[in-house]
Amino acid sequence: MDVHEHETQEDSGAPAAARDEAGYFSSAFVEAVGDAIENRDRKTLRDLCQDLHNADLADLIEQLDQERRTQLIQLLGRDFDFAVLTEVDDTVREQILEALPVAAVAAGLRDLDSDDAVYILEDLADQEQEEILARIPEFVRVRLRRSLDYPEETAGRRMQSDVIAVPPFWDVGRTIDYMRESDDLPDEFYELIVVDPSFRPVGTVPLNRLLRTKRPVRIDEIMDTPIRTIRGDLDQEEAARIFERYNLVSAAIVDDSNRLVGVIHHDDIIDVIEEEAEEDIRGLVGLGDEEISDNFLYTARSRFPWLFINLWTAMLAASVIGLFDESLEKMVALAVLMPIVASMGGNAGTQTMTVTVRALATRELGGFNKRRIFWRELLVALLNGVTLAILIGIIAALWFSNAELGGVIGAALVFNLLVAGSAGFVVPVLLDRFGADPAVASSVFLTTVTDVVGFFAFLGLATLLLL
């Protein structure tokens, strides 16, 4: 990827000199901002920041020292758009919200779109949330609480509660007039939601169709049905799958009685998809919710549990080796070769496991193809196992001038790859069935199995046949 491509972003609002060629802020610019904060020079600070897009200002804030972040926000005062806080790292956001006075946070949140306000509020402790909510006007507060009442990581948490809904019997002209006259409409929307008298969604009208239709035409003549609604308590990942599957730009969120409570947009869904892919990747290697801006203590603590679990599985594998200490003493070549069997099993099993975890996550693995995929994985393991076994068998036989040793390592390798292929498929499928997240737990189980079986098969066969 060529970093110069970033030049197409040159009109992104930031002064050209503020960025180096890779698109990062130049240190000169960051220092100029730092100096302006130091000198409490509001005018310079405003000039430096005013043309920055929220996402860029968020980057800048992340690059400042901890105290300066809060000072910048306070110096900018009313010119600071709190939506910027939805674009910074979780850790940075928490620091800032802790440092700012409650009144300032409440004032900043009041004017945000409800989904942005909820995004900022949701990570705060209950008491802080209440203090801030108490200072927000009631009609806004009610909406924010409606989102906050949904569990974390649900569609309801991500929804925007300002929605444009119209009845099916209006005509295009009346709808357009209504939109021209109301001034508390959301900033961005792409379709109208058509609702029945009890506020249940019955259809949608894309704005471009509304624009292209003559004024006297009734809304129910141009609306799309059936409407694809999403329940507020649906897992955000499921909501993202629906968006992706049906190429939606926004979707109506409904409550238990199917009444319209909000709308969720493509940009929130893009964030969800990034987050969920990230979670799968992290789960596979035992990373928690750490951010790039976290300090070493937090990072070390969040990674330790995984290493601690792996310590015990490594011990288990070691104790399997310990069973064969006499064989190892008699034939040191076994010690030299045994890690090969275990590590090849681990690699092949991880491939199968990753395919299975992702197919479960993207709903490509269902009842209908589970059996076929299982058999496919076994055949793949057999084919690659036999090929690798022949290679390794020949190398081992030549290395230690012992043809039988070559045969034993080859046989152990085929066996371990078959076990790895089965475990790589069965472990995530079972974890998924029992409601655990297959991405997180699978790889510990898998490497334990491939290590234990790898060492046991190789050392056991060697003890039986060679000694």
Add this chain to the structure above:
Amino acid sequence: MDVHEHETQEDSGAPAAARDEAGYFSSAFVEAVGDAIENRDRKTLRDLCQDLHNADLADLIEQLDQERRTQLIQLLGRDFDFAVLTEVDDTVREQILEALPVAAVAAGLRDLDSDDAVYILEDLADQEQEEILARIPEFVRVRLRRSLDYPEETAGRRMQSDVIAVPPFWDVGRTIDYMRESDDLPDEFYELIVVDPSFRPVGTVPLNRLLRTKRPVRIDEIMDTPIRTIRGDLDQEEAARIFERYNLVSAAIVDDSNRLVGVIHHDDIIDVIEEEAEEDIRGLVGLGDEEISDNFLYTARSRFPWLFINLWTAMLAASVIGLFDESLEKMVALAVLMPIVASMGGNAGTQTMTVTVRALATRELGGFNKRRIFWRELLVALLNGVTLAILIGIIAALWFSNAELGGVIGAALVFNLLVAGSAGFVVPVLLDRFGADPAVASSVFLTTVTDVVGFFAFLGLATLLLL
């Protein structure tokens, strides 16, 4: 995740009985479709399929046997929307396109949005592409070629070339009238692109603003500037970052001279984000471009290269062990414990590597924080290394009643974790700098380093101090 949540999709168009509770097609439904195909019963087939959304019909096609897939498309004839083919697996799509007559494919592609047609065409061999393009009307063909001329995985390949562009001096009324009267407008769009006389984009107008503005207002009074354009040759991943960063719903695509050539939409970007996250995950464990529907031969062949490379790195590690065969013969406990040191190094290093690979992919790791992150990773390695070393040291000392052995394994572990932390950071950063994809190559390097260093440090220290 509760599969029953899928019930919120019950209004997705498919007859309720067609789906089991997890949202997959029931085998009864798939069989009914299969029978209708067998009997060449067009009417039943049309009835079964007509209410299915494209994404659902694509699922159904994937579940049919190879010959029946083509038969279904031929039986549906003009009722089959070729856009369905953008929703099936690559492998399935290629099979179908090979089996269908060229004339049928050309007729099917002619009426598609240009981005869908390009998506279907791009994986075909050049000659097949040409045969199909030759049968498509020239004004469509020119547009398709314009996209196909951009390299794979660029924004230009994903763009829709039917665009609505208006001059800045038009007023809202004229714009709306123009949209009502033209009938070759794209099906979906969310904003107008405003262009100067040489067709260079100068601003955008969200449709909702157009709707809420009175007819006599000029377009340049309500347009958003500056416009965030994307060059057609920009890598699709970079384009996705821009969308994500600036929460875009669509973006104008421009050529070298900054002239408007198309537009790229949120739904294409969602696909890109999924694809790229998938690529990173696959790269980390050595998976190629395999699909869940591929057969075992293709799958085995695509996974073999990774296993083959890992075979040699495992051999390298084994040969390091081989250097110490005398020590192992003298003290078999070393053989029992040595995999622990290597595997803990591998686990810790993989954590650092994964964080680094993802931070590079999401542009969170830049010039300004590289040094800080490197030192953080070393401190994390030191802290977790010392903690784990104490634990393992005590266990090893008690297990083999040998305090010195405990000290040696602890020291080797700390050393290996420090090496793993450095390599986990440095390897992907260097690969990225030299233009290689860090997600693909990092983990081979890393596990080689942690295995070799782990065995060498432990066996070397033990040989020096204990024997």
